[in-house]
Amino acid sequence: ELKVEQNPLFLSMQEGKNYTIYCNYSTTSDRLYWYRQDPGKSLESLFVLLSNGAVKQEGRLMASLDTKARLSTLHITAAVHDLSATYFCAVDTETSGSRLTFGEGTQLTVNP
């Protein structure tokens, strides 16, 4: 059974600081996804990382994938309040036929 674990589950940080969210998964994966969810809202796609060790950046967020370690990271640079949200990673393997297994989510709060 595929397991996806995120840590930390809760993260409170000050504006301007850097931090990293970690996503570990238990089996070989073809793709890894990062989503953002604002309170009471739906999920918004941030990044899709393929099994070739991609690194992607959008604004203050950078995601990377280490397929050997079965680890993805979401790095936040110089956090701002607008980044406050819950971030989910999800894993898709070829055997799952495009079904995603989600982590529990990391609730990020950026304080002024």
Next chain:
Amino acid sequence: NAGVTQTPKFRILKIGQSMTLQCTQDMNHNYMYWYRQDPGMGLKLIYYSVGAGITDKGEVPNGYNVSRSTTEDFPLRLELAAPSQTSVYFCASSYSRGLVTSTDTQYFGPGTRLTVL
């Protein structure tokens, strides 16, 4: 494009009642999915469909049924509602999985917040 739409937005059911959650997408996606999200948790897959007439169970299918008669619509049926089905339900869609180099993602609807009392 409206993307993925869901109705209703909110619903309160009594134990034992039934209802259908509606989901429609206008992106001509083959794949559609139903997830539930319990408070403070990630999403769990209930059912999915790879095309009209084809459905399959996900991780937590008990107490639910689906049908897929058209590409656009993927309704989720709750029979004999129970308090354990109190959750937020998200419908999503995507293109077929395609090439291993595809970076296509799943697109999510706004969700239906269901309470069973």
